[in-house]
Amino acid sequence: MKITFPDKNVREYAPGTTGLDIAKSISEGLARKVLAARVNGEVRDLARPVDSDAAIEFLTWDDTDGKSTFWHSSAHLMAEALEHFYPGVKFWVGPPVENGFYYDVDLRGKTISNEDFSKIEAKMKELAKQKNAYVRKEMPKEEAVRYFSDKDDEYKLDLLEGLEDGQITFYTQGNFTDLCKGPHIPNTGLIKAIKLMNVAGAYWKGDDSNKQLTRLYGVTFPKQKDLDEYLAMLEEARKRDHRKLGRDLSLFMFDDDVGPGLPLWMPNGAVIIDELEKLARQTERDAGYVRVRTPHIAKESMYKTSGHLPYYADSMYPPMEMEGERYYLKAMNCPHHHKIFGHMNASYRDLPIRLAEYGTCYRYEQSGELFGLMRVRSLQMNDAHIYCTEEQFAEEFRAVNDMYLRYFRIFNIDKYVMRFSTHSADKLGKKYVDNAELWLKTEKMVRDVLVESGIPHVEVADEAAFYGPKIDVQVWSAIGKEFTIATNQVDFAQPGRFGLEYRNSKNEMETPICIHRAPLGTHERFIGFLTEHYAGNFPLWLAPHQVSILPISDRFNAYALRIHGLLNNSDIRSLIDRRDEKIGRKIRDAELQKVPYMLIVGEKEEQEGTVSVRQHRQGDAGTRTIDLFISDLKAEIQRQTSV
RNA sequence: GCCGUUGUAGCUCAGUGGUAGAGCACUUCCUUGGUAAGGAAGAGGUCAUGAGUUCAAUUCUCAUCAACGGCUCCA
Numbered sequence: 001m002k003i004t005f006p007d008k009n010v011r012e013y014a015p016g017t018t019g020l021d022i023a024k025s026i027s028e029g030l031a032r033k034v035l036a037a038r039v040n041g042e043v044r045d046l047a048r049p050v051d052s053d054a055a056i057e058f059l060t061w062d063d064t065d066g067k068s069t070f071w072h073s074s075a076h077l078m079a080e081a082l083e084h085f086y087p088g089v090k091f092w093v094g095p096p097v098e099n100g101f102y103y104d105v106d107l108r109g110k111t112i113s114n115e116d117f118s119k120i121e122a123k124m125k126e127l128a129k130q131k132n133a134y135v136r137k138e139m140p141k142e143e144a145v146r147y148f149s150d151k152d153d154e155y156k157l158d159l160l161e162g163l164e165d166g167q168i169t170f171y172t173q174g175n176f177t178d179l180c181k182g183p184h185i186p187n188t189g190l191i192k193a194i195k196l197m198n199v200a201g202a203y204w205k206g207d208d209s210n211k212q213l214t215r216l217y218g219v220t221f222p223k224q225k226d227l228d229e230y231l232a233m234l235e236e237a238r239k240r241d242h243r244k245l246g247r248d249l250s251l252f253m254f255d256d257d258v259g260p261g262l263p264l265w266m267p268n269g270a271v272i273i274d275e276l277e278k279l280a281r282q283t284e285r286d287a288g289y290v291r292v293r294t295p296h297i298a299k300e301s302m303y304k305t306s307g308h309l310p311y312y313a314d315s316m317y318p319p320m321e322m323e324g325e326r327y328y329l330k331a332m333n334c335p336h337h338h339k340i341f342g343h344m345n346a347s348y349r350d351l352p353i354r355l356a357e358y359g360t361c362y363r364y365e366q367s368g369e370l371f372g373l374m375r376v377r378s379l380q381m382n383d384a385h386i387y388c389t390e391e392q393f394a395e396e397f398r399a400v401n402d403m404y405l406r407y408f409r410i411f412n413i414d415k416y417v418m419r420f421s422t423h424s425a426d427k428l429g430k431k432y433v434d435n436a437e438l439w440l441k442t443e444k445m446v447r448d449v450l451v452e453s454g455i456p457h458v459e460v461a462d463e464a465a466f467y468g469p470k471i472d473v474q475v476w477s478a479i480g481k482e483f484t485i486a487t488n489q490v491d492f493a494q495p496g497r498f499g500l501e502y503r504n505s506k507n508e509m510e511t512p513i514c515i516h517r518a519p520l521g522t523h524e525r526f527i528g529f530l531t532e533h534y535a536g537n538f539p540l541w542l543a544p545h546q547v548s549i550l551p552i553s554d555r556f557n558a559y560a561l562r563i564h565g566l567l568n569n570s571d572i573r574s575l576i577d578r579r580d581e582k583i584g585r586k587i588r589d590a591e592l593q594k595v596p597y598m599l600i601v602g603e604k605e606e607q608e609g610t611v612s613v614r615q616h617r618q619g620d621a622g623t624r625t626i627d628l629f630i631s632d633l634k635a636e637i638q639r640q641t642s643v
Numbered sequence: 644g645c646c647g648u649u650g651u652a653g654c655u656c657a658g659u660g661g662u663a664g665a666g667c668a669c670u671u672c673c674u675u676g677g678u679a680a681g682g683a684a685g686a687g688g689u690c691a692u693g694a695g696u697u698c699a700a701u702u703c704u705c706a707u708c709a710a711c712g713g714c715u716c717c718a
Contacts, residue, residue, distance in 0.1 A: 200712055
């Protein structure tokens with residue numbers, strides 16, 4: 001048979017030669033590290049014979065599929081160790097994930113704690129050293145059902161139910177056998193470095209009405225060095241964590257007396273908010289938005305009109321009763337804005353009307369969901385609602401996307417995914433407003449805009465808002481959690497529910513389409529994200545303190561104060577370190593506080609009217625006159641915000 | 644909301660069935676110093692909260708609250 005390799009090289013082998021033997025025929029080195037083979041596009045065990053002409057690619061640790069196979073096999077290894085320590089344990093599924101693998105198990109009342117990790121790891125290492133082969137075996141489905149019935153294993157029986165009749169594959173390594181479609185690495189000996197990461201509860205089949213299984217996360221590597229590097233990388237990520245930096249840089253805080261998920265912005269954090277709002281105000285003014293302001297509460301009747309109540313009552317703070325009326329804290333700004341549009345008596349000549357507000361909302365997020373600033377219960381949204389005609393829609397939607405992209409350039413955000421969420425037909429009338437025709441029409445409009453603008457995106461069914469399709473921008477926190485940072489949503493439902501109308505050119509009343517958009521998301525999430533994105537090293541225009549003035553000794557405090565005044569007059573945020581400390585110490589602390597510029601001032605500077613400039617993380621940047629320094633800084637700020 | 648873990652000074656963390664300790668930060672004094680930590684002294688804690696066991700609880704038990712790791716959710 002003819003075997004074709006990725007480099008188009010073709011070699012002849014006897015039919016039935018295994019993948020591993022083919023690898024060996026190329027080189028012993030390859031045979032030692034190869035994990036699996038991609039045969040005609042299908043990832044397969046190396047031990048499986050190849051029977052006819054095929055294209056083969058050998059997968060190693062450096063291939064995503066190789067890694068996944070390695071981790072999948074590691075999950076089986078962990079399962080074997082678990083069975084040793086917890087006889088009778090039942091297994092659900094154990095897939096590879098982005099950074100390792102997990103196995104969901106039913107410990108039947110027992111628990112695993114972090115203290116148990118080391119003994120499980122030790123057992124895994126011991127089993128790995130045995131270099132047990134992962135042996136594939138097929139049996140008819142009836143036989144498999146009998147096998148698991150005998151073991152009284154309801155989980156695997158449930159898995160089998162979902163499989164097609166026919167041959168079922170099993171894998172055995174050492175004393176552990178698992179229902180598994182594979183593929184697997186040749187033997188356990190390839191797994192050299194093992195680390196159990198954490199243990200967590202996970203609902204069976206991801207359904208919160210089901211019982212919870214114990215999910216054990218682990219990660220393995222072919223070399224100890226890889227594990228060490230991975231752990232070091234995690235350590236680095238933790239240093240970027242906005243919760244840590246938020247404390248270290250005094251950006252925000254939480255307090256038990258205030259409540260969970262209710263951040264308090266400290267002066268440094270409030271500066272960043274002010275700068276973001278300034279940027280948004282200018283950007284929106286230039287794009288034809290007008291600003292509005294609305295109260296934080298509204299009567300129940302408005303949320304009945306909007307249609308939010310049936311969908312979201314659970315995640316709103318409970319209502320307050322006043323004079324026989326129920327008032328809710330607002331969880332979204334749209335109904336208030338719809339009311340304003342409704343009073344504007346708009347004609348088609350006025351459209352589009354774009355109402356913007358940094359609206360403060362309150363959402364009663366589930367307690368287990370709260371996460372630093374990224375998931376909170378009080379939040380201020382970079383919100384706006386655009387009311388336009390159907391003809392104007394595509395252009396408006398495109399303009400909103402352009403605004404996103406400009407913001408991303410300003411903040412240098414390049415790792416994100418645009419997610420286009422559509423409805424699911426079987427949930428019309430339940431999760432979604434029941435108007436199939438409008439759903440399809442608006443989804444097509446959105447899709448067309450995305451395609452025409454060449455915006456890369458992924459389309460996900462059954463993730464839309466109840467009132468229309470949406471585009472979310474997904475980003476990741478330092479520790480790898482995924483978040484929506486910005487959103488752009490179509491709403492064809494609420495304008496009708498609020499009776500919103502405009503007069504068209506034929507003097508008839510028509511209902512506008514509404515676009516909800518929040519390119520900067522919420523202050524909370526956006527600043528949480530930015531903190532991690534910049535690792536606390538905010539660019540000059542955003543930095544809470546832009547300049548730290550460091551007098552060499554208290555003899556130069558007066559000069560420092562004069563500089564401080566001049567910077568103030570130029571809208572540059574500075575502070576003076578007047579502590580009775582040596583200059584090295586003041587520099588160190590300013591560096592740790594990540595202040596972009598330090599001005600060292602002593603005798604020489606005072607006499608010459610100059611400042612000695614030091615740039616954060618760069619070091620000494622020479623001496624300049626105060627005027628030149630100020631104009632340099634202003635230019636830098638200008639550059640950063642006018643991308 | 645659910646499963647698991649944790650809660651000691653502003654921060655990071657030791658520790659103990661007999662009413663608490665370190666480093667950093669902070670205050671004062673000495674020092675007047677030139678590009679990442681000068682020296683000394685001092686102050687600071689209802690050991691998350693509430694109950695229980697005990698002669699005695701920060702320590703053991705239970706409950707509550709909060710944080711953390713996941714799951715479910717996310718207008």
